[in-house]
Amino acid sequence: MDTDTAQVDPYEYTTKVFEKSGAELVIGSVTSLVIDESGSCGGVVLKSGEILKADNTVVATGAWLAQLEDWGIQGLKFPITGIKSTSAVFEAPE
Numbered sequence: 001m002d003t004d005t006a007q008v009d010p011y012e013y014t015t016k017v018f019e020k021s022g023a024e025l026v027i028g029s030v031t032s033l034v035i036d037e038s039g040s041c042g043g044v045v046l047k048s049g050e051i052l053k054a055d056n057t058v059v060a061t062g063a064w065l066a067q068l069e070d071w072g073i074q075g076l077k078f079p080i081t082g083i084k085s086t087s088a089v090f091e092a093p094e
């Protein structure tokens with residue numbers, strides 16, 4: 001690897017962030033948000049039925065964002081779709 005290129009290992013990076021921050025990592029599939037009477041989000045519901053309460057919730061589902069429309073939350077619309085494509089990487093001549 002040349003000297004002006006850096007690479008971060010995602011697993012190592014996130015593991016260290018969790019270790020340093022003291023946060024707890026919970027792995028699960030989110031099926032809905034917890035929405036209170038005022039319409040505020042108070043956490044997430046996992047596929048297992050477990051509810052994770054939170055003061056702040058960040059939805060970062062990437063290309064799966066449109067799935068939130070199936071979570072039954074009124075007014076949520078994400079008009080995006082994914083496409084399958086092929087990419088080829090070529091080594092550039094020096």
Ligand SMILES: Cc1cc2nc3c(=O)[nH]c(=O)nc-3n(C[C@H](O)[C@H](O)[C@H](O)COP(=O)(O)OP(=O)(O)OC[C@H]3O[C@@H](n4cnc5c(N)ncnc54)[C@H](O)[C@@H]3O)c2cc1C
Binds near residue numbers: 028030060067
């Ligand atoms: C083949 C390929 C090559 C790429 N190469 C590059 C590159 O070289 N450089 C570059 O900058 N970008 C590249 N990208 C783009 C890059 O990967 C994305 O832009 C980036 O990962 C988006 O990050 P994100 O955090 O928004 O979403 P993601 O990395 O997609 O993360 C979303 C996460 O949410 C999780 N999730 C979804 N739904 C739920 C749910 N209901 N409950 C719980 N979790 C859920 C998913 O499992 C996933 O882990 C590439 C993408 C692809 C597909």
